[in-house]
Amino acid sequence: MSISDRVIAIIAEQAVLEPSDVTRESTLEDLGIDSLGLVESIFAIEEEFDISIPFNANEPASSDFDISNVGAIIDGIERLVSEQKG
């Protein structure tokens, strides 16, 4: 599975949806993922790829990690994987 598919699978599981219901354009709000669910998703993604995501739940907007939609998250993960595992 590609990084994109793996990230979508994790987000879909958190949202209790099918992966096909999660698109790059979906926002976490659209998917019904709250702040606690976001932190849990980030943990699951870190575990999946064995990477560290620079995310601070106190100020998500100013974290060096864009969570504005699923596409942005996937792009960020791909970048972190290449930086940290490359």
Next chain:
Amino acid sequence: MKRVVITGAGTINALGHSVPDTLEAMREGRCGIGDLEFRDVERLTIKIGGQVRGFEAEGRFNRQQMTLYDRFTQFTLTAAKEAIEQSGIEFHGDTAARSGVVLGTAGGGVSTWDDNYRAVYEEGKNRVHPFVVPKLMNNAAASHVSMEYNLKGPSFTVSTACASSNHAMALAFQMVRSGAAPAMLTGGSESMLCFGGVKAWEGLRVMSKDACRPFSANRNGMVQGEGAGVFVFEEYDHARARGAEILCEVVGFAMTSDAADIVMPSKQGAARAMAGALADGGINAGQVGYINAHGTGTAANDKTECAAVADVFGPHADNLMISSTKSMHGHLIGGTGAVELLACIMALRDGVVAPTIGYEEPDPECALDVVPNEAREARVDYALSNAFAFGGLNAVLALKRV
């Protein structure tokens, strides 16, 4: 001052997954203590305990709940459900706004600490699940009960080692008696039966390797248990108005501190707590028919407790019954007073006094009627429930038949 009655009871412990199952086991003098089963148990010296068996959290709780509920919270919610359903009480409007939940636990989410220390120390992981803190915190169980049943009044958790539940129930009693709350959910829970939880207790060298035999001359220590007990304490008129069944009345309590030693119990501290509970409830010593003892099965506790009973009750000490149900369900530490309150309810409501099982040899230092090995039928009008914690913190509740 308001009258306070118990209108609901729930439990899960080594004797049963409900109040009826637990009371049946107590009537039959059944022992719930057996071989412990969990990871690394072979590295322990103490391998027995009153473990809850056949409890499947899956199915009771959904996936999201499972990530947030430590075993002590799972036990609490299971017991709270039974208590609320029996009581039939519903929390909305003013009742919800003023009612709360006060629970006792000594260790909180011990197995969550244990699992995650393993992960970071033993397995060298550098990341833990984001819910470790909300899962292990001592107030997690009280908070989840408040959320589940819409209890919006005073809620908190009391941690006074082996007296946690009794302190919690005493505070809940005080709130209802004073009129501050129409009802309170109260009791306590504990789930320390994991490698780290038992290893810590082993260190004290007060644990028995074979059985808990309170008051017996050949007793050789305590045995840990796990589980929860939760009750609905309700203002009498509130309960009557909605036609609730009343299990018994809570009439008094007292709390004392030994101010002496961090582990050795004091006769004076225990005696002052029992005498205080009698005074608070306006009870004459001669009216008490049953005492649910702290009765841990250690050399120190049992003789000190018996001496304290003799001091408080004088010649009547020989007429009353005193038993330790820890011989059956083990010592639930912070949850123990809650499960033991069930034995008081059984004595008052059903006229059946739970036995002290495993009793083999009389001890002249414990020369009271400890209801050895077999339950007994008797009319009991007043009962006390004792809890004497490490740290010298004592809490005794007085209950009355209705």
